[in-house]
Amino acid sequence: MTTVTGALTGRGAGDGHDLLNRAIEAHYEEMIAAASRGGRTRAAALDIVHDLYVKLAMRPEILADKRSLGAFLRRAAANLGVDRLRREGFERRLFSGAEEEAAAVAAQCPAPDHALDVERRIAVLRRAIAELPPRRRAVFVLHRMHGTSPAEIADRLKLTRNMVDRHLRRAFAHCLDRLAEFD
Numbered sequence: 001m002t003t004v005t006g007a008l009t010g011r012g013a014g015d016g017h018d019l020l021n022r023a024i025e026a027h028y029e030e031m032i033a034a035a036s037r038g039g040r041t042r043a044a045a046l047d048i049v050h051d052l053y054v055k056l057a058m059r060p061e062i063l064a065d066k067r068s069l070g071a072f073l074r075r076a077a078a079n080l081g082v083d084r085l086r087r088e089g090f091e092r093r094l095f096s097g098a099e100e101e102a103a104a105v106a107a108q109c110p111a112p113d114h115a116l117d118v119e120r121r122i123a124v125l126r127r128a129i130a131e132l133p134p135r136r137r138a139v140f141v142l143h144r145m146h147g148t149s150p151a152e153i154a155d156r157l158k159l160t161r162n163m164v165d166r167h168l169r170r171a172f173a174h175c176l177d178r179l180a181e182f183d
Helices: 002-009 017-036 042-058 060-065 069-094 099-104 114-131 134-144 150-157 161-182
Strands: none
Touching (some): 114 134, 114 161
């Protein structure tokens, strides 16, 4: 195994990988047993041990200060196995839905024809506003387009506040009726 692991890392003994290679050889079966917990097959446990070796080969200096390499490697293999089980469970839940469930999820971006609908709705609203009597149209435009408060509109157009509210209600109702015809 030493020649295989040395060939995998592209390094020879003596540069920190020697300790890793010896530790893997000495505790290989223990690591497989630790990774097999939770009902994993031997093939899955071998994959976990391989992944652990690859991770440790990137930073072999981690092993230098460990008092018990066997305990560290067993714990690391078990932890990596738990991580893999969690990820597999998450992926199962994530991809378990039917196409109907996926279709029911709201899209983040609007449908391609949404822009066309918006343009049509704006055209309908413009026509509806143009159909309003002049005073009602002025009240509506001041309020909705210019953000003028009903009290300010009443002062500016010399109307009572109640009349401004009535014009706004009727203008809104008219626009909503026209939009309902569109839909």
